[in-house]
Amino acid sequence: MATISFNPQLCTRCGICTQICPVGLILPDGEDGMPFMPDAMDSVCIKCGACESFCPEGAISPMFSTTHSLVSASITQDMSSDKLGSYMRMRRSIRNYKDEPVDKKTIENILDIVRYAPSGINNQPVHWLMIHDHDEVRKITSLVIDWMRELSASDQEHPMKPVMLSMISAYDMGADPICRGAPHLAIAYAPDDEMSYTDCIIALSWFELAVPAYGLGACWAGFLKVAASSYQPLIDELGLPEGHVMQHAMMFGYPEYRIHNIPGRKPASIIWK
Ligand SMILES: Cc1cc2nc3c(=O)[nH]c(=O)nc-3n(C[C@H](O)[C@H](O)[C@H](O)COP(=O)(O)O)c2cc1C
Known part of the structure; x- marks a missing residue:
């Protein structure tokens, strides 16, 4: 059985999945221009879900057993870098x-x-x-x-x-x-x-x-x-x-005491090339 399935009704042939797959298993030129993963590649797929995650149309589904989290319908990245940094x-x-x-x-x-x-x-x-x-x-x-x-x-x-x-x-x-x-x-x-x-x-x-x-x-x-x-x-x-x-x-x-201040640390040590 294929590891992932592509929904031909939803797929727009945008090609993102072919570029996203970390192992390069999704090919762009299947039937009707649909992306596909050759059956022989099933055992090489690391089941990371990158294709499913980046597909803008929700056209890719895993066929392997997996457990998704219940998250709010719209996945937004609305946390500012300042907030996350603090x-x-x-x-x-x-x-x-x-x-x-x-x-x-x-x-x-x-x-x-x-x-x-x-x-x-x-x-x-x-x-x-x-x-x-x-x-x-x-x-x-x-x-x-x-x-x-x-x-x-x-x-x-x-x-x-x-x-x-x-x-x-x-x-x-x-x-x-x-x-x-x-x-x-x-x-x-x-x-x-x-x-x-x-x-x-x-x-x-x-x-x-x-x-x-x-x-x-x-x-x-x-x-x-x-x-x-x-x-x-x-x-x-x-x-x-x-x-x-x-x-x-x-x-x-549960902490006994509240944190009030952020202590100092060494500056980041970086080599740029
Ligand atoms: C691998 C590792 C092991 C540690 N083991 C202990 C430990 O056994 N007991 C303890 O009180 N703190 C332990 N610490 C906490 C460090 O002392 C602490 O991360 C460090 O002093 C910096 O403080 P901060 O975590 O509040 O920034 C450990 C930290 C790391 C990363």
Whole structure:
């Protein structure tokens, strides 16, 4: 069966689809001047939906199973660059959270945006382990601390070793230096390869950027990520499906404090050629 279908009643033969296809699979000279994709190319199509997305007449439909988002009828790009720039610059790592859970529907709505993040050859390899249970987040923190205790007591070299002792003592005094008391954790997992890793990082970056629009805040969980790459009790606790690994994670929830200012950063470092 063809991967995409062209509606001859709607198609104006404008040729945009032939130029848009990233793999160059749509040819312009089919029957009656209709664009078409040769059957032999079906397996090469990356199912990115660029043809469907850019067709001005809505004449192209995917024939593969896909899940569209419900978005408002007219897709407008009415956000000014100033507004978007302020929104993006206001993103901050959030390390203090209210003791208030985020409902699952809100999290699903955020992930419905995040699933549109780009991925290499449109592989979409990102899966989510959402630790919604606050007690489970605490358990994960305690396992990361166990990992730090073992590593600190060993002769093994580790770049994070210098900060581990202070984190362990903060934990022993009742703080959560790993997940920062956040109610939830978003863990992006995928097969253990470099392309999937990159795609998970992109997806989590989208997640972090999207959450303030829902009144939420997030922070990368770097220590958790490192511990989860080697500490077996933590790997067992996560219980990810066979062949998959945690690629990275973020804590998130309702921020305790408001952001009032945007801090300074280095100027963009650019080479022009
Ligand atoms: C890969 C990565 C891992 C991080 N891990 C942690 C972490 O374990 N704990 C933490 O409090 N912040 C963590 N951060 C947040 C950084 O400290 C933060 O992004 C940086 O200080 C800049 O602050 P901003 O995010 O508010 O702009 C991490 C950030 C990144 C990109």
